[in-house]
Amino acid sequence: MYSVLFKQEQAHDDAIWSCAWTKMAKGGTNYILTGSVDDTVKCWKWDEDKLDLQHVLEGHALGVVSVDIAHDGSVAASSSLDSNIKLWDLATGEEKK
Template identity: 45%
Template sequence: MYSAYFTIAHKEGIWCCTWGENRNRNKQYIITGSLDNGLIAWEWINSQLKCLYQFEGHRLGVISVDINSTGTLAASSSLDSQVS
Protein backbone atom coordinates (compact mmCIF):
# COMPACT_ATOMS: atom_id res chain seq x y z
CA MET A 1 0.00 0.00 0.00
CA TYR A 2 1.33 3.43 -0.97
CA SER A 3 1.03 6.35 1.40
CA ALA A 4 2.43 9.88 1.18
CA TYR A 5 1.50 13.16 2.76
CA PHE A 6 1.97 16.74 1.57
CA THR A 7 0.65 19.57 3.70
CA ILE A 8 0.33 22.10 0.87
CA ALA A 9 0.45 20.59 -2.60
CA HIS A 10 -1.79 23.29 -4.16
CA LYS A 11 -3.16 26.68 -3.09
CA GLU A 12 -6.74 25.42 -3.50
CA GLY A 13 -8.49 22.06 -3.28
CA ILE A 14 -7.37 19.18 -5.51
CA TRP A 15 -10.16 18.03 -7.83
CA CYS A 16 -8.37 15.36 -9.83
CA CYS A 17 -5.42 13.02 -9.64
CA THR A 18 -3.97 10.34 -11.90
CA TRP A 19 -1.17 7.83 -11.54
CA GLY A 20 0.98 6.66 -14.45
CA GLU A 21 4.14 4.74 -15.15
CA ASN A 22 6.91 5.07 -17.73
CA ARG A 23 8.22 1.51 -17.88
CA ASN A 24 11.16 2.39 -20.14
CA ARG A 25 12.51 4.71 -17.46
CA ASN A 26 11.17 2.67 -14.53
CA LYS A 27 9.47 5.81 -13.16
CA GLN A 28 6.07 6.34 -11.59
CA TYR A 29 4.25 9.67 -11.78
CA ILE A 30 1.25 11.32 -10.19
CA ILE A 31 -0.38 14.42 -11.67
CA THR A 32 -2.74 16.52 -9.57
CA GLY A 33 -5.13 19.21 -10.81
CA SER A 34 -6.62 21.91 -8.63
CA LEU A 35 -9.10 24.74 -8.37
CA ASP A 36 -6.03 27.03 -8.28
CA ASN A 37 -5.88 26.47 -12.09
CA GLY A 38 -2.66 24.48 -11.81
CA LEU A 39 -1.36 21.02 -12.53
CA ILE A 40 1.58 19.50 -10.71
CA ALA A 41 3.54 16.47 -11.90
CA TRP A 42 5.06 14.44 -9.08
CA GLU A 43 7.53 11.58 -9.24
CA TRP A 44 7.19 8.70 -6.81
CA ILE A 45 10.73 7.99 -5.49
CA ASN A 46 11.54 5.79 -2.49
CA SER A 47 8.03 6.14 -1.03
CA GLN A 48 8.21 9.94 -1.35
CA LEU A 49 6.58 12.43 -3.73
CA LYS A 50 8.96 14.82 -5.50
CA CYS A 51 7.53 17.82 -7.37
CA LEU A 52 8.81 17.69 -10.97
CA TYR A 53 6.83 20.34 -12.84
CA GLN A 54 4.16 22.93 -12.23
CA PHE A 55 2.05 23.55 -15.31
CA GLU A 56 0.15 26.77 -15.98
CA GLY A 57 -2.27 27.78 -18.71
CA HIS A 58 -5.77 27.02 -17.51
CA ARG A 59 -7.78 30.09 -16.56
CA LEU A 60 -10.18 28.24 -14.25
CA GLY A 61 -9.95 25.16 -12.03
CA VAL A 62 -8.63 21.88 -13.44
CA ILE A 63 -11.29 19.17 -13.15
CA SER A 64 -9.76 16.18 -14.96
CA VAL A 65 -6.34 14.80 -15.82
CA ASP A 66 -5.08 11.52 -17.28
CA ILE A 67 -1.77 9.95 -18.37
CA ASN A 68 -1.40 7.70 -21.41
CA SER A 69 -0.48 4.03 -21.01
CA THR A 70 3.24 4.63 -21.70
CA GLY A 71 3.55 7.50 -19.23
CA THR A 72 4.77 9.92 -21.90
CA LEU A 73 1.71 12.18 -22.42
CA ALA A 74 -0.90 13.75 -20.19
CA ALA A 75 -4.09 15.68 -20.89
CA SER A 76 -6.16 17.93 -18.66
CA SER A 77 -9.44 19.80 -18.85
CA SER A 78 -10.74 22.68 -16.82
CA LEU A 79 -13.77 24.81 -16.05
CA ASP A 80 -12.57 27.30 -18.72
CA SER A 81 -13.53 24.69 -21.39
CA GLN A 82 -9.90 24.11 -22.40
CA VAL A 83 -8.20 20.79 -22.99
CA SER A 84 -4.41 20.91 -22.65
Protein backbone atom coordinates in the same frame (compact mmCIF):
# COMPACT_ATOMS: atom_id res chain seq x y z
CA MET B 1 2.44 -3.43 -3.22
CA TYR B 2 3.56 -0.19 -1.64
CA SER B 3 4.55 0.03 2.00
CA VAL B 4 3.26 3.59 2.47
CA LEU B 5 -0.29 3.54 3.82
CA PHE B 6 -0.67 7.27 4.39
CA LYS B 7 1.21 10.18 2.85
CA GLN B 8 0.11 13.80 2.95
CA GLU B 9 1.66 16.70 1.06
CA GLN B 10 0.69 20.36 0.77
CA ALA B 11 0.58 20.04 -3.00
CA HIS B 12 -1.52 23.02 -4.16
CA ASP B 13 -2.76 26.39 -2.94
CA ASP B 14 -6.38 25.21 -3.23
CA ALA B 15 -8.39 21.97 -3.37
CA ILE B 16 -7.25 19.11 -5.62
CA TRP B 17 -10.06 17.90 -7.86
CA SER B 18 -8.28 15.22 -9.85
CA CYS B 19 -5.36 12.84 -9.72
CA ALA B 20 -3.78 10.31 -12.08
CA TRP B 21 -0.94 7.83 -11.52
CA THR B 22 1.25 5.97 -13.99
CA LYS B 23 4.31 3.75 -13.91
CA MET B 24 6.65 4.35 -16.85
CA ALA B 25 7.47 1.30 -18.95
CA LYS B 26 11.10 2.43 -19.26
CA GLY B 27 12.80 2.57 -15.89
CA GLY B 28 9.67 1.88 -13.87
CA THR B 29 9.43 5.44 -12.54
CA ASN B 30 6.09 6.37 -10.97
CA TYR B 31 4.49 9.72 -11.80
CA ILE B 32 1.43 11.33 -10.23
CA LEU B 33 -0.49 14.25 -11.75
CA THR B 34 -2.73 16.49 -9.67
CA GLY B 35 -5.23 19.04 -10.96
CA SER B 36 -6.47 21.82 -8.72
CA VAL B 37 -8.95 24.64 -8.28
CA ASP B 38 -5.82 26.87 -8.26
CA ASP B 39 -5.79 26.49 -12.11
CA THR B 40 -2.62 24.36 -12.19
CA VAL B 41 -1.59 20.80 -12.93
CA LYS B 42 1.43 19.46 -11.08
CA CYS B 43 3.57 16.51 -12.10
CA TRP B 44 5.18 14.60 -9.23
CA LYS B 45 7.77 11.84 -9.26
CA TRP B 46 7.09 9.16 -6.64
CA ASP B 47 10.31 7.51 -5.51
CA GLU B 48 11.30 5.75 -2.30
CA ASP B 49 8.20 6.87 -0.38
CA LYS B 50 8.48 10.56 -1.25
CA LEU B 51 6.99 12.95 -3.81
CA ASP B 52 9.27 15.27 -5.78
CA LEU B 53 7.69 18.05 -7.82
CA GLN B 54 8.85 17.78 -11.45
CA HIS B 55 6.70 20.39 -13.25
CA VAL B 56 4.01 22.98 -12.57
CA LEU B 57 1.83 23.05 -15.69
CA GLU B 58 0.17 26.44 -16.06
CA GLY B 59 -2.21 27.72 -18.71
CA HIS B 60 -5.77 27.12 -17.58
CA ALA B 61 -7.88 30.16 -16.68
CA LEU B 62 -10.15 28.30 -14.23
CA GLY B 63 -9.91 25.24 -11.98
CA VAL B 64 -8.63 21.96 -13.41
CA VAL B 65 -11.31 19.28 -13.08
CA SER B 66 -9.63 16.26 -14.68
CA VAL B 67 -6.18 14.94 -15.57
CA ASP B 68 -4.96 11.79 -17.25
CA ILE B 69 -1.69 10.33 -18.52
CA ALA B 70 -1.04 8.49 -21.79
CA HIS B 71 -0.25 4.79 -21.36
CA ASP B 72 3.42 5.39 -22.22
CA GLY B 73 3.71 8.29 -19.77
CA SER B 74 4.91 10.81 -22.36
CA VAL B 75 1.84 13.05 -22.57
CA ALA B 76 -0.75 14.26 -20.08
CA ALA B 77 -4.15 15.81 -20.70
CA SER B 78 -6.03 18.23 -18.49
CA SER B 79 -9.48 19.77 -18.71
CA SER B 80 -10.74 22.82 -16.91
CA LEU B 81 -13.79 24.86 -16.06
CA ASP B 82 -12.46 27.30 -18.71
CA SER B 83 -13.81 24.79 -21.31
CA ASN B 84 -10.33 23.90 -22.60
CA ILE B 85 -8.41 20.66 -22.88
CA LYS B 86 -4.64 20.97 -22.84
CA LEU B 87 -1.98 18.42 -23.72
CA TRP B 88 1.36 18.48 -21.92
CA ASP B 89 4.77 16.98 -22.72
CA LEU B 90 5.74 15.37 -19.42
CA ALA B 91 9.45 15.25 -20.24
CA THR B 92 9.67 19.05 -20.59
CA GLY B 93 6.55 20.34 -18.83
CA GLU B 94 5.65 22.30 -21.97
CA GLU B 95 2.15 22.61 -23.39
CA LYS B 96 1.85 20.79 -26.72
CA LYS B 97 0.69 23.13 -29.50
